[in-house]
Amino acid sequence: MNRNYKKLAALMLCSGLLLTACGGNANNSKGGSENAAASAGANGGTQAKTKISWLNVLHTASPPTDTVLNKIEEFTNADIEFSWIPDASKEERINTSLASDSLADIVTLTILDNSSVRNALKSGMFWEVSPYLDEFPNLAAISQDTRTSASIEGKLYGVPFQKSKARNGVIIRKDWLDKLGLAVPKTTAELKEVAKAFTEKDPDGNGKKDTTGFMDRSDLVYGAFKTLGSYFGTPNNWAVDDAGVMTPEFATEGYIQTMDYMKALYDGGYINQDFAVTAKNDQQQNFAQGKAGIYVGALFDSKNLLNLAKGIQDGMELVMVNDITSTGKPEDRAIWSSSNGIGGLLSFPKSEVKDETELKRLLKFVNDLMSDEVYALMTYGIEGVHYTADANLAVTIKDTDLWQQEVQPFAASRPNETGYKIHDADPLKVEAERLIQENAEYGVLNPAFSLESETNTAQGSELQKIITDATYKYILGKMGLDEFKGEIDQWKKSGGSKIISEYEAAYKAVNP
Structure with missing residues (x-):
């Protein structure tokens, strides 16, 4: 974060005009509208925008134009400078950035099983955010299961991307x-x-x-x-x-x-x-x-x-x-549950974020990205420009090409994807989203998701082929149960037993 802006930590949320442009659901904001008045200056003025750099992953062919970005910046009172990494080359680019310490105030990390990423997180390169989340309403709402699943060796080194838990x-x-x-x-x-x-x-x-x-x-x-x-x-x-x-x-x-x-x-x-x-x-x-x-x-x-x-x-x-x-x-x-509902982390490198004041400003920014207003902007765009919404906040896209160019690139950058009132107008999609949200209550988590096994990192994919092949052979009638169990024994002998013992040790270390 730019040091010249350190003292400008108060947040200026959007005016009533902007709230209308953001989709007409200001009354549904998760903490956004309550903070709007508080962010105004003591004499009725406004605070200057804080500059924020963000090393982010791009899942579309080209970055978005500034149309929606300008509205996001108004709402969060931030001047956001994106450095976009194409999804196809994210692993190589992120590894290079970590090795050279050429990062940004916010770094999107979506490959948490990558050894370079995990080692960087464990090394102390990034801020541990657990002590601060409960100071912000939207961040405080992140469940303990989600925080645990996104942690490395019991520590949370960023704000989790919250995906649908079970879809x-x-x-x-x-x-x-x-x-x-x-x-x-x-x-x-x-x-x-x-x-x-x-x-x-x-x-x-x-x-x-x-x-x-x-x-x-x-x-x-x-x-x-x-x-x-x-x-x-x-x-x-x-x-x-x-x-x-x-x-x-x-x-x-x-x-x-x-x-x-x-x-x-x-x-x-x-x-x-x-x-x-x-x-x-x-x-x-x-x-x-x-x-x-x-x-x-x-x-x-x-x-x-x-x-x-x-x-x-x-x-x-x-x-x-x-x-x-x-x-x-x-x-x-x-x-x-797919990936325990975790899509990665928004992490804050200590090389760029020098103290708690800067960290809290960034956490406030991420908190505001999780408001209904910004979710509407990053998902559907600007009401009247990219979409129309009825009284029930059901959205119809006006111009698909314009939406794809100016809005769609932001979708993967939403810290939270679930729980918002604005929604697609298609009844089948509405029903699917309802059932997916209902699924969350019955989602079965992977208890080893956040744990580390060196053997699994080195051999896990190769060993899994033993089980995958045996499963298909059993279903297709080419292998009996005793033979299938024999393949499990082979998995154990080839390294599976070490994976089990390493996961058990890692589990007990964070659950003494």
Whole structure:
């Protein structure tokens, strides 16, 4: 932060005119409007803008224009200077910046499993922010689970990017359910019966046996397998007991039950027989073309699936389900959490941020980025320019090209993505967002997410191939249970046992 601006720490929030431009939901601001009056000068004047540099990741082809940036700067009373790093080269660029100490007041770190990033965080290069978060209303609202998941060796070296904690579920052709007189399934057994009916009872009415139940892809994480695993009580990557003993998910009964379920789908023909080699794009295209009626994945994929079906399956209706269990008991409801809802950190290097006064100014800035007003700006743009909103704050984009140029590049920079009242007008997307927020209550976290294992860093991907290959072979009937367990033993002998012991030691160090 520019030292000439140190004394100008008071924040000038936006005027009533700007609040209107920010989307018309000033009454919903999380601390924003309350601070507007406090940020005015004692004699009715305004404070000068504070200069803030931000080393950030760009997920679009080009950086945004200044149109929305100017409004964000007005609201936060900041003069923001972005240094954009293309997403495709972020690992190399971030590693170089860390090594050369060529950083900024705020640094976006999204690759927390990168050894250079973790070593830099542990070295004391960045401020530990835990003692300060509760001084700011939006930062104070960050849950302890989120803070723990984003910590390194028990210390939080930045403000976590808060993503949807658990976004997956089951998307089903409702028009096919209705045609066959079937109810929306609530158990895995009922889901299998739907898959069987979609395969055998001609749901599209063309007189041919050319449909199947599930349309899946070659991905045991983001495809059907891990979500179905949640329904059978499989832990999220790792389970840990009260004594701190760690068990990998593939060594649990829930994992075996999930493999058995997938094998039954495969053997019965209720899933595309080439799922083990199907790419995501082909999976979605096949579903949109009416070749299957069940899709397991991110609930917000429903809108894309419906759009892909236009002109091909115009009668397609979809229903999203997020409360399936294997037992039929509501108390057994669970869904795995992707990255524990953590998208990285907004970190503050001590080389640039010299003292607590500067740190708190930056934390105040991030706090204000999490207001409803700035969320609206970074998500939809300026009301009347980029979008219109009805009385319920449902948004319709006016000009998609303009929005993509001036607004979309900011989306990945939002410190928090959930819990805001302004929303997309599309009813399917609204329902998906509702179910995703509901999922958070049942999300199963990975207890090893923030922990460190040198062996896992060095060999984890290679060792995981042993389990992935064995899982596919079991489902496809090329391997029995004893052979699968033999592959687990091979995983342990090849380094897996060291991963377990290292994770257990790391867990006990932060949970004495």
